[in-house]
Amino acid sequence: MSRRVDAVVVGSGPGGSVTADGLAAAGLDVLVLEEGPRVAPETQVQYSLDQMAESYRNAGLTAALGAPTIAYTEGCVVGGGSEVNSGLYHRPSAQLLADWTRTHRIEDLAPEALLPHHRRVEESLGIDDDLGAAHGGGAGRLLRDGADTLGWHAVHVPRAARASASGTVERQTMSRTYLARAEQGGVEVQDSTRVVRVLRRGARAVGVEVVRRAGGRDVRELLHADVVFVCGGTIQTPALLQRSGWRRHVGGNLSVHPTVKVVAELPEHVDDLGDLGEVASVQVREFAPWLSFGSSASTHAMVALALSENWDSFGPQLERWQRLGVHYAAIQTTGRGRVQAVPGRRDPVVTYRLSALDRARLRSGLARLMHLLLAGGSPQLLPAFSGARAVTGRDDAVSVAEGFRPTRSSLMTVHLAGTVPMGEDRDRCGADSFGALHDAERLWVNDASLLPWAPGINPQGTLMAIAHRNVARFLADQGAR
Ligand SMILES: Cc1cc2nc3c(=O)[nH]c(=O)nc-3n(C[C@H](O)[C@H](O)[C@H](O)COP(=O)(O)OP(=O)(O)OC[C@H]3O[C@@H](n4cnc5c(N)ncnc54)[C@H](O)[C@@H]3O)c2cc1C
Known part of the structure; x- marks a missing residue:
């Protein structure tokens, strides 16, 4: 036909x-x-496994090959x-x-x-400014407080979302x-x-x-x-x-924002946790555009994923997951990747090569993110790369960041x-x-x-x-x- x-x-x-x-x-x-x-958006829980299975390409299991591999996700x-x-x-x-x-x-x-x-x-x-401000939550508050203490530039990013009649967020x-x-x-x-x-x-x-x-x-x-x-x-x-x-x-010329993550314990005085399934609208852009900081959704599954790099030592902390926020440092890279269709295969092969400068940016991004979160009052940080230990002060942060290698971290990106x-x-x-x-x-x-x-x-x-x-x-x- x-x-x-x-x-x-x-x-x-x-x-x-x-x-x-x-x-x-x-x-x-x-x-x-x-x-x-x-799929009707109201039938799905944002960032849930069901959503990944139904609405992401290959249930979210897609990666750009390289050293290190960079996981990416696309809606399908x-x-x-x-x-x-x-x-x-x-x-x-x-x-x-x-x-x-x-x-x-x-x-x-x-x-x-x-x-x-x-x-x-x-x-x-x-595009609704006020809605974003209302959904900063505990993770957003920590970023904002850290930026205020250090005098770093932080912004509130508006969202494509409206408040529904019942007061919930309806993403546009x-x-x-x-x-x-x-x-x-x-x-x-x-x-x-x-x-x-x-x-x-x-x-x-x-x-x-x-x-x-x-x-x-x-x-x-x-x-x-x-x-x-x-x-x-x-x-x-x-x-x-x-x-x-x-x-x-x-x-050719595939360009992404790889992120490295840190789980931060919220300080005692933060009692408004916000909606843990929402991403905070605060971003710290002191070093933008090459480096920026923000928060991911901090649901039970997202916190567990970020702790999984060091499950033996960090896993028990999941019990208190409501007081843990997932934060990221995202970089622009000078390295690039490639998408290559392969005859007879449904999915293309995707590769990415980070440059030496990109690796240095990731390490520097991790160190600065930890500095920011400590300045915001977090009593304990759990960096998401294998072999990391918990960080409670500035000296710890410096030595932990020195041990960071991109190959020990599950780098990921959602911006392609x-x-x-x-x-x-x-x-x-x-x-x-x-x-x-x-x-x-x-x-x-x-x-x-x-x-x-x-x-x-x-x-x-x-x-x-x-x-x-x-x-x-x-x-x-x-x-x-
Ligand atoms: C989890 C997540 C969070 C993000 N958060 C933000 C955010 O807060 N703000 C922001 O600015 N960006 C965000 N992004 C990035 C943003 O979603 C993308 O930049 C944007 O969706 C890209 O739009 P696009 O039209 O280029 O492609 P896509 O949104 O990827 O749409 C392409 C569509 O084409 C379909 N398609 C592909 N190939 C075929 C084919 N051969 N035949 C038929 N259909 C096909 C796909 O299934 C898909 O539905 C996020 C992305 C993800 C995954």
Whole structure:
């Protein structure tokens, strides 16, 4: 069976949802194809094992190989990463946009050009400052107190979330915002449908080949489209393009924010623990963009995971898990990774090489994080790398940090970027300044793959504003034609 639409959008994460909504608003007949299932956000407990099994790719067991290996996670569900993330939202700095513009020759990326797109995104997501402040919790309080004591720069990061009538936090995921609006506007979203290849006639994309689960078996189908937008995320977008024969500046330049973690005991005087399943909205950005500090969710499972590196000595402390917060130091790396599709295999091979500078940054990040948490009044720190011992004072922190090796730590990241960098410099960019693939016709990328490198902030806000801008440019060009 074969079908024709104006536009196919591969993937329904933040990039794909913004794309579908924008195209549909302009009157195009749009079909969104999403590999993951449709899961109502209110049916899941955030950061639970059930959520990982249902809504993460490979139940969250994905890793970039290297020394050390870096675990990463991606949403694989209608709404993509927005369904499982915390919705912390930033606008990129003027400096970052200027650096990207200069290094990749990106047109029209000044802060004032991006601002109207940010405003539209913020309005649609209900970016809410007060909500974030209300959900700092004990872990956030510790970071804030440490920063105040040391005179370090701390920020409250707004979130894509609203307070529901019952007072709980309702995260503004794609399925509740952009995608819901797109579907009301006539967009069809097919879940559990994997795009295996983009169909091409020469350099021109003419549709996609999909595999869909139906009646307990896989059904293959060809779908024809006037234009194809690939928005499968930083790992899957280059893998799909490679499978379809587009390889130039596609899949290299993978850039992530690896994190090293420390569990901190809360000081006695902190009695407002907040919601332990929520990520604190406080971040300490004294050394940003190369190093920043924040808190992860501090549920029983998350605390157990962070203690597991030294289970024999740290495990018994899990009894008091409500008084333990999980904190991280996240770095920007100078090393890069690669995504490589492998014929006959469903998942690409992902590799990452940390540079000597990155290793030094991780060690320095760990030492500074411990300094910050002690300054905030934590009586005891439990660093998450194998062979670490409990830290109760500054001298301990220095000697424990000296024993840190990235290979002894389970490094992980949830921020992925850079595998199809955008810009006019054809010696390093896979797509042009607005996401059109350089070596193709009628084929666009519009997701986090376009960001030249992991931005040193939570990336969703930046990629959504850029995706919004790219759709506007695409539609303007169509009009011009
Ligand atoms: C646990 C977690 C917490 C995070 N917290 C934050 C945060 O607080 N703030 C922030 O800014 N960022 C956060 N992030 C990162 C943020 O979620 C991502 O940057 C963002 O989702 C990337 O959007 P995207 O559109 O590029 O790709 P994705 O969100 O990954 O969406 C891509 C979609 O495409 C689908 N897909 C892929 N390949 C195919 C195919 N071949 N066929 C059909 N469908 C396909 C995938 O299943 C997926 O649903 C977090 C991420 C995670 C995992």
